[in-house]
Amino acid sequence: MSVLDPFVELLRGLGITFKTMLDKPVTFQYPEEKRQVRPRFRGRHVLKRYENGLEKCIGCSLCAAACPADAIFVEASENSDEKRFSPGERYASTYEINMLRCIYCGFCEDACPTEAIVLGDNYELSFYDRRSAIYTKEMLLEPVPTVEMTTPRKVEAGVFTRSVPEMKDPAD
Ligand code: SF4
Ligand code: SF4
Numbered sequence: 173m174s175v176l177d178p179f180v181e182l183l184r185g186l187g188i189t190f191k192t193m194l195d196k197p198v199t200f201q202y203p204e205e206k207r208q209v210r211p212r213f214r215g216r217h218v219l220k221r222y223e224n225g226l227e228k229c230i231g232c233s234l235c236a237a238a239c240p241a242d243a244i245f246v247e248a249s250e251n252s253d254e255k256r257f258s259p260g261e262r263y264a265s266t267y268e269i270n271m272l273r274c275i276y277c278g279f280c281e282d283a284c285p286t287e288a289i290v291l292g293d294n295y296e297l298s299f300y301d302r303r304s305a306i307y308t309k310e311m312l313l314e315p316v317p318t319v320e321m322t323t324p325r326k327v328e329a330g331v332f333t334r335s336v337p338e339m340k341d342p343a344d
Pocket of ligand 2: 231232233234235236264284287
């Protein structure tokens with residue numbers, strides 16, 4: 173080993189440092205700048221609505237039964253045409269997910285017959301206490317574009333009798 177070797181190594185190291193100084197930074201200035209997630213990313217759940225604003229969730233509890241972490245609680249109540257939340261007989265009057273239990277496996281999404289519960293791209297899940305980790309239906313439900321589309325609402329009698337929509341191709 174020559175006495176110059178440490179200096180050569182030092183210069184090589186500095187060379188790498190100077191080279192990377194020219195590269196575009198890979199850090200994000202979070203929270204002002206948010207990182208684009210991958211298409212298959214599973215983040216915080218969203219309870220979806222149909223285009224007409226009615227809630228897709230029919231309170232069947234299949235998502236709760238499929239959840240391996242017992243994170244979902246659903247309570248169903250009866251719809252009426254005077255006060256309709258979702259198509260069909262029932263809607264979820266209570267829907268809660270305990271985010272401290274959730275392992276983001278997506279089983280709830282797979283089990284849902286109406287594609288009501290979907291894992292979205294929101295990863296901002298931090299809480300100050302355990303109670304705040306329980307997300308209620310109001311927190312999970314998709315907002316409506318106009319006030320007229322909100323739920324519950326009065327609808328034409330006998331139109332929304334089917335809970336699960338017709339599937340174009342059940343093999344899909
Ligand atoms: S993602 Fe998995 S663990 Fe989380 S609520 Fe759904 S089924 Fe339960
Ligand atoms: S989210 Fe889907 S599976 Fe869960 S209660 Fe609602 S309709 Fe049933």
